[in-house]
Amino acid sequence: MVIVPEGKEPEVSPEAKEGASPGGVRPEPGTARPGGRTARVRAAVLRATGDALVEHGFDRLDLGEVARRAEVGRTTVYRRWGTPSGLVTDLLAEMAESSLPRSDTGSLENDLRANAQLVRSTLNDPRQGPLFRAVIAAAACDPRAASALRRFYRARIAEWAPCVVAAAERGEVPADTDPEEVVRAVSAPLYYRLLASGDPLDEAAAERAAKAALAAARAGAYRRPADR
Amino acid sequence: MVIVPEGKEPEVSPEAKEGASPGGVRPEPGTARPGGRTARVRAAVLRATGDALVEHGFDRLDLGEVARRAEVGRTTVYRRWGTPSGLVTDLLAEMAESSLPRSDTGSLENDLRANAQLVRSTLNDPRQGPLFRAVIAAAACDPRAASALRRFYRARIAEWAPCVVAAAERGEVPADTDPEEVVRAVSAPLYYRLLASGDPLDEAAAERAAKAALAAARAGAYRRPADR
């Protein structure tokens, strides 16, 4: 994952933690002055969060340790992020910014294979693998993290969907194929292995995932419903 | 999930938390006298664990609360299970016992559709859905929970694999098709929706999953490699 060093990305979640404080809609800290120090603190904290997630996993994520690693006041971390889920949610918002460029080989089969191998090598990466596991664990616990994760994958999928659109134009798959569904179909079995079955994520598994998605797409399994 | 009321299933994990206690290999509590009270306590605690997971999710699982709900001493829960992950690991061991009967309609398409609908309705169930999310979160955090989850899915998949074997014998799919891979292919996109994409798990999604797995299987995407 690419850490954006500065940048003024939108802050964590628009809706604050609901407070019955009358009339006062306390704006999330970090929104009014997102520049300079605030941005530096955020970058350091998110980097430390990633490191801690990789080392201990989501359930052992300790805000105090994050503060120490980020060389930032403990109070700051509690105030701005509050909980482990809060940290992960913000980390996911940042991760959604970075996007890996898709390949474009001119054949759907090769594009899907490239995508499958990219997912595979990401999940096998000694840093990214544990990080993704942790992030998914967080999303399975906290609804805010879940919607942040959803946004992240939406961006990733949208990046690759054009491959399928082009393939449909070339006639490789039915014209009314849902492009995003095809891309998701490539990832799904690999994530299933990572999280549920525990089978190894080898190259053969990736090839299989791509091949299966392609075959199903050709057979029309991902055609859009007749749209009422 | 069916709660087995008594029964002498093997206890949590064989290897204890490594202790440097010289010579003394402390056997896990609950192994020497698995009957009577011990079993009752376990049943009550696991039921309470499930309830708590459904209500708050894995990250808010509190051992003290579990003890209270199970009407069991707090000390007991800490001694026998120690951590949230420990509880979930044992819960998964119990869940692996219960198995839902597969259908057998005589056509692979209908069998896979039945399986997909079963998975869908399980994940949509107001109790099972949150429970599965929580259990997967735990498995993404703790290696012991992960291997317990793997065992759970291995049992589930093995239950349904015969459908594919029979279909191969009938010639519906290539003879060297890996039956378990086909069954996993049905589940994978549904779990992907639950955890990553967040798209609704409706009947159309289940039908699509079954249809895609069938098409890919027919096309030979799940054939076993030539076996060296």
Added chain:
DNA sequence: ACGCAAAGGGAACTGGAGTACCGTTATGGT
């Protein structure tokens, strides 16, 4: 039945997670 030891449970203790308070720094608008 009997008794030993395994498992459970009550109560007191403690370290650290999370919070409150308030002084300090430095951002962003004028």
Added chain:
DNA sequence: ACCATAACGGTACTCCAGTTCCCTTTGCGT
């Protein structure tokens, strides 16, 4: 350049999760 205040950060406090200690209950072998 100036300053109102957003955001940071140190310190002290609180409270409860997790542990320890020890007594009670009860499973299970004989």
